[in-house]
Amino acid sequence: MKQYKLAAVFALIAFASLTWSFKEDLFQVSKNLDIFASLYKEININYVEETNPSDLMRNSIDAMLENLDPYTEYIPESEIEDYKLKYVSTQYGGIGASTVSIEGKLFVNEVVEGYPADKQDVKPGDQLVKINGNEVKGKDRNQISQLLRGPKGSTVDMLIIRDGSVITKKLVRDEIKQPNVPYSGMTEDNIAYIRLDKFLENSAQEVKDAAIALNKQQPKGMILDLRYNGGGILQEAVKIVNLFVNRDVLVVTQKGRNPQKTIVYKTMTEPLLLKMPLVVLVGGSSASASEIVAGSLQDLDRAIIVGQRSFGKGLVQQTFNLPYNSLVKVTVAKYYTPSGRCIQALDYAHKDANGKTLKFADSLSHKFNTSAGRSVYDGNGVYPDVVVNSSRPSPITMSIMSKNLFFDYANDYKKKNKTIAPAGNFQLTDNDYNQFVASLAGKDYSYASRTERLLSDLRDEAEKENKLGVVKVDLDDLKDKMLGAKKTDLITYKAEIKRVLETQIVSRYYYEKGKVIQAFQYDKELQAAKALLGSSTKMLAVLKGEGEYKTIGSPTKTIAAITTAEN
Numbered sequence: 001m002k003q004y005k006l007a008a009v010f011a012l013i014a015f016a017s018l019t020w021s022f023k024e025d026l027f028q029v030s031k032n033l034d035i036f037a038s039l040y041k042e043i044n045i046n047y048v049e050e051t052n053p054s055d056l057m058r059n060s061i062d063a064m065l066e067n068l069d070p071y072t073e074y075i076p077e078s079e080i081e082d083y084k085l086k087y088v089s090t091q092y093g094g095i096g097a098s099t100v101s102i103e104g105k106l107f108v109n110e111v112v113e114g115y116p117a118d119k120q121d122v123k124p125g126d127q128l129v130k131i132n133g134n135e136v137k138g139k140d141r142n143q144i145s146q147l148l149r150g151p152k153g154s155t156v157d158m159l160i161i162r163d164g165s166v167i168t169k170k171l172v173r174d175e176i177k178q179p180n181v182p183y184s185g186m187t188e189d190n191i192a193y194i195r196l197d198k199f200l201e202n203s204a205q206e207v208k209d210a211a212i213a214l215n216k217q218q219p220k221g222m223i224l225d226l227r228y229n230g231g232g233i234l235q236e237a238v239k240i241v242n243l244f245v246n247r248d249v250l251v252v253t254q255k256g257r258n259p260q261k262t263i264v265y266k267t268m269t270e271p272l273l274l275k276m277p278l279v280v281l282v283g284g285s286s287a288s289a290s291e292i293v294a295g296s297l298q299d300l301d302r303a304i305i306v307g308q309r310s311f312g313k314g315l316v317q318q319t320f321n322l323p324y325n326s327l328v329k330v331t332v333a334k335y336y337t338p339s340g341r342c343i344q345a346l347d348y349a350h351k352d353a354n355g356k357t358l359k360f361a362d363s364l365s366h367k368f369n370t371s372a373g374r375s376v377y378d379g380n381g382v383y384p385d386v387v388v389n390s391s392r393p394s395p396i397t398m399s400i401m402s403k404n405l406f407f408d409y410a411n412d413y414k415k416k417n418k419t420i421a422p423a424g425n426f427q428l429t430d431n432d433y434n435q436f437v438a439s440l441a442g443k444d445y446s447y448a449s450r451t452e453r454l455l456s457d458l459r460d461e462a463e464k465e466n467k468l469g470v471v472k473v474d475l476d477d478l479k480d481k482m483l484g485a486k487k488t489d490l491i492t493y494k495a496e497i498k499r500v501l502e503t504q505i506v507s508r509y510y511y512e513k514g515k516v517i518q519a520f521q522y523d524k525e526l527q528a529a530k531a532l533l534g535s536s537t538k539m540l541a542v543l544k545g546e547g548e549y550k551t552i553g554s555p556t557k558t559i560a561a562i563t564t565a566e567n
Contacts, residue, residue: 199232231288312345
């Protein structure tokens with residue numbers, strides 16, 4: 001009896017403590033709101049120069065949120081539609097074309113197959129001069145979008161310049177649907193492939209529809225490609241895991257400071273493809289909901305993860321309504337995969353002396369176990385079971401891309417060539433590449449190589465230490481040699497530059513799907529996935545952590561790797 005009384009006393013003390021803390025928090029909030037409101041009023045009334053109240057408030061809000069994390073953000077009424085398109089819906093009223101600004105001029109960048117721009121023969125490379133009588137010069141990206149978008153059935157009058165000729169177009173807006181799954185199909189060796197680019201509304205249904213269609217062809221395995229997927233709606237990720245996992249299985253748990261934000265998500269329905277051999281592709285751009293899918297399937301030993309370490313976003317956001325039709329998106333929780341790990345990479349609660357967000361060190365990661373006992377680790381993203389090394393684009397490739405020289409050549413190529421080979425087989429000839437190199441003559445694609453930047457930093461450090469005179473001759477000699485080496489970069493990086501150029505050209509003929517199919521020719525991760533799915537022995541070795549696929553140590557050490565001819 002005394003034990004029950006003692007427990008009741010402790011409970012009462014805890015409740016009182018919690019109530020006091022809550023009241024103290026409310027007092028602090030109320031106090032600081034009063035101070036801020038008074039300050040805001042006095043500035044607007046008394047400041048020597050005229051102020052813009054809306055700008056002052058927006059700057060205040062942005063400054064307050066800046067100290068939290070980049071995912072907590074304020075969305076005013078004017079930005080609601082863009083927010084919904086980015087984070088919620090895949091549909092909008094428009095013409096199905098994207099634009100790019102080059103040297104102060106606005107050009108059509110890409111058109112979407114089957115939508116108004118495509119049907120009315122608007123082409124990449126067309127310069128937009130006026131939209132509905134409005135000059136586009138000087139307008140920003142958001143203003144251009146507002147001019148092009150509108151209700152289905154409304155019209156858009158466009159004045160464009162093509163090859164020096166002025167052309168007028170009248171387009172009728174349609175409902176543009178941006179699929180979460182831009183491509184799905186069978187590979188030549190009977191493996192189903194689904195590429196999922198985002199987790200917005202209906203993404204799980206799109207994956208399910210694609211999987212059902214592909215399963216009718218009796219594939220020997222399936223590849224789910226999440227390499228370019230920055231995430232989206234958490235519940236859609238749970239539904240996608242459910243396609244491959246039994247009912248009532250834990251997929252992810254979110255835990256917040258507010259107990260009401262702690263939620264457990266389990267699979268709700270019977271699986272569609274419980275026995276289908278599955279490989280999930282991830283990379284540095286795979287984040288958030290992508291990592292929930294990859295991390296959960298890895299923890300449950302249901303799929304083999306192939307590629308590079310994912311981005312590492314283990315945070316959950318929720319949107320709240322604010323007055324005057326505005327919103328705030330707030331990070332309310334962290335999420336944890338079935339093994340109990342959180343893969344968050346950046347520690348937004350702690351910053352260094354310069355205000356830079358710190359990254360969790362691999363050496364501080366904790367070991368967790370998958371359902372079958374394999375070792376996995378928290379922090380810094382989902383580490384693949386099979387690592388395929390990636391390479392960063394060379395400086396010359398990045399420079400040509402940033403100067404839109406690929407864009408220009410692809411447009412010219414389309415004018416000169418009415419047809420090309422099927423997307424899956426298309427490759428530029430050496431003669432084509434030589435013509436591209438010739439087209440760069442007289443154009444500025446200057447860049448600083450990584451070695452040149454290091455030499456520049458070394459020169460600066462030597463000068464600070466008063467030692468430049470000692471090493472100047474050597475530094476100048478190295479600089480001259482680097483300049484000589486750069487002259488051959490168009491040859492050295494020919495294969496890489498060709499791949500980027502081919503992608504641009506293929507999109508002019510076969511749109512977005514063509515780009516995906518054409519890239520398969522060079523896809524090392526895809527080849528590694530197919531090698532696994534082609535061998536049940538290799539699949540089992542990875543899932544059991546045996547032999548050459550045995551996981552060793554933490555992510556800073558060697559983890560399962562696959563050797564293929566493409567690597």
